[in-house]
Amino acid sequence: MYITEVALKVMSEHKVCDSCLGRLFSMLGRNIDNHNKGKAIKTSIYISACRNLFKGNCKDGAKILKIIAENGDFKPAHSILRKLNISINEKEFICELCGGLIDKIDEYIHNTIEKLKNIEYNTFAVGVTIPPELMSREDTIRSKFKLPYAEALKRELNRRIGLKMILLTGKHVEFKAPDVLVHMDFIRGVINVKARSIFIFGRYLKLKREISQNIWICNNCNGLGCTQCNWTGRKYQISIEELIGGPILKMFDAKKWKFHGAGREDVDARVLGRGRPFVIEVIEPKRRNIKLEDIAKVVNDSSGELVKIQDLAYVSKSLIKDLKIKAKITKKTYNVKIKVDGDVSEEELRRLAEAFRNIIVEQRTPIRVLRRRADKIRRKKIYSVDAKIISNNVFEAIITCQGGLYIKEVVSGDNGRTKPSFTEILGKKAMCLELDVIDVE
Ligand SMILES: [Zn+2]
Ligand SMILES: [Zn+2]
Structure with missing residues (x-):
């Protein structure tokens, strides 16, 4: 009873x-x-x-x-x-517990599936928002009539919508990291569908100089265009992130990308060897099942020999943080062409190698980046310097050091802001002519 x-x-x-x-x-x-x-x-x-x-x-x-x-x-x-001739109130029936929302489920599901039509996904999750007054009315009724076996309206909606969508789409529900997140707002009658970002790790080689890692807006006009930037609004016309992100954006039919490099090189430095690690975040992609080798091929074919990507892998978001932390400490190797005032001898280069074996360099923020970076002292290790003569006053040095060291200033001394420096040890002014990153651990 x-x-x-x-x-x-x-x-x-x-x-x-x-x-x-x-x-x-x-x-x-x-x-x-x-x-x-x-x-x-x-x-x-x-x-x-x-x-x-x-x-x-x-x-x-x-x-x-x-x-x-x-x-x-x-x-x-x-x-x-x-x-029986008993009159009844024939007014429209609206359930006080759900406000008629239960009857709208099918319509919401239909519209959601319509929105998902052009999105590639294997898993999804659904969240719903319902009017707060329904939730409080439900609570009142549950406690007033002592109903310990009741289920919350929100839970029923979530459950029913999820089950029906599995049935209609053949896709799976996944709560932790679904390919698409569906949000049904039963208050405003709005459905939001969002494809989760995809993260791709890789290493890039930068084969030509004068390419910045990120899009670099003209400092003079702030992107509006001026005589200094030839009305392009850009300080450098090409960037690594565009060369990689542009083709990837198209392949994934995504909204935008976000590029995260493991440190960065100077605009005039090349990156060779294994390349510099990066993660690219592909935001709101409509495609997601793309083979990594196809991505590498499309990017490399379209870059005009300016950039090459390799070692691609699909990764999770957490790798970006690792990448940033590790970039400050991992070993980097540079190949630097250096010009000195006057001649340079084998003996001097031997002294240089000796002086820079396993030492800590103290470096105040270089004058050339002071405008963008805080003025502070960095202490970074140099593991080795291996130098060989190219001509009377030019030599080449392979420098292996900790990430985050400014190499040009290790060579020049930056007016005493970097200690020791090649200028200091050689006793004559040394200057970096060309710089290549040849390995990033
Ligand atoms: Zn109801
Ligand atoms: Zn400008």
């Missing part, structure tokens, strides 16, 4: 649809959905009321029929009451 009695009590005060009535007893009677459960409870009450009528207890019978007809929208009760 418990269930029908409580159900009737609830309906005598509130309008409740089949699903919402069933949901009040959701945890009882597994494997029957809330809609059928609610309908069965109303049917059972209806049958009892009809028994009352048969036994001549017309007053009670009619009273119950009126409740389930008006507040339960139970159609069979309507027709009996009409035959």
Whole structure:
């Protein structure tokens, strides 16, 4: 008796649809959905009321029929009451527990699937927002009628929408990192669909000089265009991130990209050897199942021999942080062409190699980057310098050091801001002519 009695009590005060009535007893009677459960409870009450009528207890019978007809929208009760000439309130029925949201589920799902039509995905997750007044009304009813077996409306919506979407799309639900996140806002009637970012790790070689790693806006005009930048708005016309990000954006039909390099080289330095590690974030991609070798091929073919990417891998977002932290400490190797004032001898280069074996260099922020970087002292290790003469006053040095060291200043001394320096050890002015990164660990 418990269930029908409580159900009737609830309906005598509130309008409740089949699903919402069933949901009040959701945890009882597994494997029957809330809609059928609610309908069965109303049917059972209806049958009892009809028994009352048969036994001549017309007053009670009619009273119950009126409740389930008006507040339960139970159609069979309507027709009996009409035959008994008992009038009922025929106003439009709106369930007080769900506000009619339950009936809108199919429409929301239909519109969501329409929005997902052009997006490639294997997994999804759905979140819903419902009016707060429905949640508080639900809480009030649950505690007032002591309903320990009830399920929350939001939970039912999530569950039903998820199940139906699996059925209709053949895709899977995944909560941790779904390919697409669907948000249904039942308050404003808005559906939002967002494809999760894809992260690709790789190493890039920069084969020509005068290419900046990131897009570099003209400092003079702030991108508006001026005589200094030839009305391009850019300080450097090409960037590594565009050479890599541009083709990737197209391949993934994405909204934008974000480029994260493991440190950066000077604009006039090349990057050779294994290349510099990077992660590119592909934001809101419509495609996602693309082979890594195809990505490398498209980027490399379209870069005009300026850049080459290799060692690609799909990775998680957390790698970006690792990349940034490690870039400051990992070993880097440079090949530097250096010019000195006057001649340079084998003996001097031997002294240079000796002086720079496993030492710590103290470096104040170089004058040339002071405008962009805070003035502070960095202490970085140089592991080795291996130098050989090219001509009377030019030599080449392979420098292996910790990441984050400014190499040009190690050579020049930067007016004493970097100590020791090649200028200091050689006792004559040394200057960097060309710089290549030949290895990043
Ligand atoms: Zn309802
Ligand atoms: Zn400009």
